[in-house]
Amino acid sequence: GRRMNSLFQGGQPVDVAETIAYFASPASNAVTGNVIRVCGQAMLGA
Numbered sequence: 001g002r003r004m005n006s007l008f009q010g011g012q013p014v015d016v017a018e019t020i021a022y023f024a025s026p027a028s029n030a031v032t033g034n035v036i037r038v039c040g041q042a043m044l045g046a
Contacts, residue, residue: 015039 015038
């Protein structure tokens, strides 16, 4: 099954899609050299 995070929900495909959409938009033009974890952070059981 999915690993749970501190929000008690597993990662969803829509979370990844929204992150990609953000980085494809002009709003992200000042973001460089980052690793983005699309999992709510604080993975439990990782």
